[in-house]
Amino acid sequence: MMKNRSAAAPFAVWMLLFTIVPLGVVVWFAFTDAAGHFTLDNIAAIQGHLGTLAYSIALGALATVICLFLAYPLAYSISRKTERVQQTMVMIIMLPMWMNFLLRTYAWMTLLENNGLINRFLGLFGIGPLGMINTNGAVVLGMVYNFLPFMVLPLYSVMTKIDSRIIEAAQDLGSNGWQIFRRVVLPLSMPGIVSGITMVFVPAVSTFVITKLLGGSKTQMIGDTIETMFIGQAANYNVGAALSLVLMVLILLCMAFMGMVDKDEEGGLVV
Amino acid sequence: MEKEIIKLKDIAVSFDGEPVLSGLNLSIRDGEFVTLLGPSGCGKTTTLRIIGGFVTPDHGDVFFDGKRMNDLPAYRRPVNTIFQRYALFPHLNVYENVAFGMRVQKKSREEIKKTVGEMLALVNLKGFEKRGVNTLSGGQQQRVAIARALANNPKVLLLDEPLAALDLKLRKDMQVELKNIQKSLGITFIYVTHDQEEALSMSDTVVVMDGGQIQQIGTPQDIYNEPENAFVADFIGESNILDGIMHEDYLVEFFGRKFPCLDAGFGPKEPVDVVIRPEDIDIVSPEKGHLTGTVTSVTFKGVHFETIVDFKGFKWMIQTTDYYEVGRQIGIVLNPEDIHIMKKSAYSGMFGDYSSYSEEFDELADPEADLVQESVDEENI
Incomplete structure (x- = not known):
C-alpha cells in the first residue's frame, strides 16, 4: 500500500503543478473582474461570442470527419501489409510532424496564395487565379493536413491488432467485403476511431494559427478570439479565461458523448 | 459414403518461388473423416486453405460435388473452417459468435435463436450465451468455434489443428467429442494435424504428407501396418x-x-x-x-x-x-x-x-x- 502511494507521488506533483493549479487560475480569472471581485459578467459576455464558438465547432467537426474518412482506409491498408512495409509507411505518415508546425502552414500559404504556386500553375492553362487563401476551405485544409497523422496513428494501432484469421473467419462464415467491414473491422476499430476523433477534434476546435495564416481576417475561430483577449489593446484576461473554460466544458461534453457511443472502449488514448 | 464430395486435381502452389505443394491429387468422399497428417511445413494447412478458398492454387483444379470451384471466393463456398486458435470474434459474445453466419445470411430471428440453442447444446455450452469469448477457457473457446462453424450447416467442415492449443487430457476428450459430432451429423470432416496418434484414432482415411506431396493415403490400419515408404513408417509410430x-x-x-x-x-x-x-x-x-x-x-x-x-x-x-x-x-x-x-x-x-x-x-x-x-x-x- 505504502509502495503504491510513493510510486504515485510524481504523478500527484505533476497533476498539481500542471493541471490543478493552472485550471484553478483559469477558473479564478473566469469568475472575477479586473479588481478581483466575484462576478458572472465574464460568463455572460460569452453570449457575444456564441457565433464564433459554434463556427469553430462546425469547422473543427468538419475537419475531423474529413480526417476520419481519409485516415480510415489509409490505416486499414497499412495494417494489412507486412511488418516492414508497415513501419516504413507509418514513418512516412509521421515525417511531416517532425517539421515545424508553422513552417508547414506557411508552406500552404505559398501554395494557396493568389499568386502562389497552384494559381501560377493553373495560369499556364488560362485558369484562375482562384481565391483559395483566406477561405474556410483553406482553414479546413490546414487542419486536415496538420492533424491527419493524429487520426491515422490510433486507427492503425487498433487495426494491426485485428488478427487476419478473424477476418478470414468472417469470410468463411459467408461475409462479403462490406459485411466483413461492418460486422468485424468497424466494431473492432471503434476504440481507435474514438481516440482519433478526440486527438483531431480538440486541437482543431481551438486552433488559432491555422485560421490566422490560412483564413485571413474573414475567418475567426474561438482560438483567435481567446488570443485577442490575452494579447493587444482589447486584452481582457477574465473574458478570455471564461471563454477557455466554456470551450473546455464543450469539448468534455463532446468526449463524453463519444465515450458513450463506444462504451466498450478499453480506455486511454492510443498513441 | 460413396459419393465424391471434394476433389483436388494436380494442385501446385508456391509462395515466393518456394514450392509448397506439387502434383497433389486427392479425392474425398461424402461423410468421410479425412486427416491430413504431416510435419510442419509439409503443406497440409495450405491444402486445407485451398479447399476453404483462402489460397488460390497456381495450377490445378478444386472440385466440389463435381463442380469446379477455383474461382469461388471463400464466402460463397459450402464449407466452414475451425481455425487454429479458433479466431473467435472478440467483440461478440458466445451467442453472437455462433449466430454470425446466420446473421450474414439474414436468417430470421426465430431460426437463429433455435439453431444457436441447438449448436450450444451440441457442444455442451448451454447457459454460456451471454459470456464474452475472452472469459472462456481454451476448451470452451474451442467449442464455440465448433458451434459457430456448424451453425452454418456446412457440407464439409475444415479443421486446422483445432486441438493443438489444448492440454493432453482435454485434447483426448475433444477427440472423442469431435468424432461423435462428425458421426451424428454425418458431414465430411477434413482435419489437419501433426499428431499421428490423433490422426490414427479419429480418421476414416489418413493422408500422410511431406515436402508438399502426398506420401500415402489409407485407413489408419493401412498406414500403420503397410507404410508406403521410410518417411511414413518413421512418422507414424516408431x-x-x-x-x-x-x-x-x-x-x-x-x-x-x-x-x-x-x-x-x-x-x-x-x-x-x-x-x-x-x-x-x-x-x-x-x-x-x-x-x-x-x-x-x-x-x-x-x-x-x-x-x-x-x-x-x-x-x-x-x-x-x-x-x-x-x-x-x-x-x-x-x-x-x-x-x-x-x-x-x-x-x-x-x-x-x-x-x-x-x-x-x-x-x-x-x-x-x-x-x-x-x-x-x-x-x-
Missing part, C-alpha cells in the same frame, strides 16, 4: 528400418540372414527397406534368437520400456514390458508377420536407425512456426 534384399516372394534377407515374410511382388534380388515395429519384436535368450545384440539404453515409458539394442552396429528400438539392463546380451525372434517390406524411395536411409536416438529428436517442431510462416506467405500472394 520403426526400425533396415536395408534388405528380396530374394523371392515371401523371402527377405537382412543382416546376412534370410527371413520368411508376407510380402511379394518385388523383382529378383531387389534392394528393399525392411520395417520392423518396436512392439512386434520378441526378446528371447541369446542362443534362441535369430539375431543377438547388446542393450545400450533403457527408458521407462510407463506402459513399456523403450530399449535400444545394438545389432552389429545398427541400433534398434524394442518396446518391451520386461526390463533388460544395459550391457545385457539378448536374442530376438522375428515372425513373418512382424516384417514389412517397402520399395526403396527417396527417404531410404534417412530414418529408422536409432544410433543417434534421443528424446529431443522425437519432439516435433513448434506448430506455431508453421502458422507464422504461412500467414506471412499469404500476405505475399
Whole structure:
C-alpha cells in the first residue's frame, strides 16, 4: 500500500503543478473582474461570442470527419501489409510532424496564395487565379493536413491488432467485403476511431494559427478570439479565461458523448 | 459414403518461388473423416486453405460435388473452417459468435435463436450465451468455434489443428467429442494435424504428407501396418528400418540372414527397406534368437520400456514390458508377420536407425512456426 502511494507521488506533483493549479487560475480569472471581485459578467459576455464558438465547432467537426474518412482506409491498408512495409509507411505518415508546425502552414500559404504556386500553375492553362487563401476551405485544409497523422496513428494501432484469421473467419462464415467491414473491422476499430476523433477534434476546435495564416481576417475561430483577449489593446484576461473554460466544458461534453457511443472502449488514448 | 464430395486435381502452389505443394491429387468422399497428417511445413494447412478458398492454387483444379470451384471466393463456398486458435470474434459474445453466419445470411430471428440453442447444446455450452469469448477457457473457446462453424450447416467442415492449443487430457476428450459430432451429423470432416496418434484414432482415411506431396493415403490400419515408404513408417509410430534384399516372394534377407515374410511382388534380388515395429519384436535368450545384440539404453515409458539394442552396429528400438539392463546380451525372434517390406524411395536411409536416438529428436517442431510462416506467405500472394 505504502509502495503504491510513493510510486504515485510524481504523478500527484505533476497533476498539481500542471493541471490543478493552472485550471484553478483559469477558473479564478473566469469568475472575477479586473479588481478581483466575484462576478458572472465574464460568463455572460460569452453570449457575444456564441457565433464564433459554434463556427469553430462546425469547422473543427468538419475537419475531423474529413480526417476520419481519409485516415480510415489509409490505416486499414497499412495494417494489412507486412511488418516492414508497415513501419516504413507509418514513418512516412509521421515525417511531416517532425517539421515545424508553422513552417508547414506557411508552406500552404505559398501554395494557396493568389499568386502562389497552384494559381501560377493553373495560369499556364488560362485558369484562375482562384481565391483559395483566406477561405474556410483553406482553414479546413490546414487542419486536415496538420492533424491527419493524429487520426491515422490510433486507427492503425487498433487495426494491426485485428488478427487476419478473424477476418478470414468472417469470410468463411459467408461475409462479403462490406459485411466483413461492418460486422468485424468497424466494431473492432471503434476504440481507435474514438481516440482519433478526440486527438483531431480538440486541437482543431481551438486552433488559432491555422485560421490566422490560412483564413485571413474573414475567418475567426474561438482560438483567435481567446488570443485577442490575452494579447493587444482589447486584452481582457477574465473574458478570455471564461471563454477557455466554456470551450473546455464543450469539448468534455463532446468526449463524453463519444465515450458513450463506444462504451466498450478499453480506455486511454492510443498513441 | 460413396459419393465424391471434394476433389483436388494436380494442385501446385508456391509462395515466393518456394514450392509448397506439387502434383497433389486427392479425392474425398461424402461423410468421410479425412486427416491430413504431416510435419510442419509439409503443406497440409495450405491444402486445407485451398479447399476453404483462402489460397488460390497456381495450377490445378478444386472440385466440389463435381463442380469446379477455383474461382469461388471463400464466402460463397459450402464449407466452414475451425481455425487454429479458433479466431473467435472478440467483440461478440458466445451467442453472437455462433449466430454470425446466420446473421450474414439474414436468417430470421426465430431460426437463429433455435439453431444457436441447438449448436450450444451440441457442444455442451448451454447457459454460456451471454459470456464474452475472452472469459472462456481454451476448451470452451474451442467449442464455440465448433458451434459457430456448424451453425452454418456446412457440407464439409475444415479443421486446422483445432486441438493443438489444448492440454493432453482435454485434447483426448475433444477427440472423442469431435468424432461423435462428425458421426451424428454425418458431414465430411477434413482435419489437419501433426499428431499421428490423433490422426490414427479419429480418421476414416489418413493422408500422410511431406515436402508438399502426398506420401500415402489409407485407413489408419493401412498406414500403420503397410507404410508406403521410410518417411511414413518413421512418422507414424516408431520403426526400425533396415536395408534388405528380396530374394523371392515371401523371402527377405537382412543382416546376412534370410527371413520368411508376407510380402511379394518385388523383382529378383531387389534392394528393399525392411520395417520392423518396436512392439512386434520378441526378446528371447541369446542362443534362441535369430539375431543377438547388446542393450545400450533403457527408458521407462510407463506402459513399456523403450530399449535400444545394438545389432552389429545398427541400433534398434524394442518396446518391451520386461526390463533388460544395459550391457545385457539378448536374442530376438522375428515372425513373418512382424516384417514389412517397402520399395526403396527417396527417404531410404534417412530414418529408422536409432544410433543417434534421443528424446529431443522425437519432439516435433513448434506448430506455431508453421502458422507464422504461412500467414506471412499469404500476405505475399
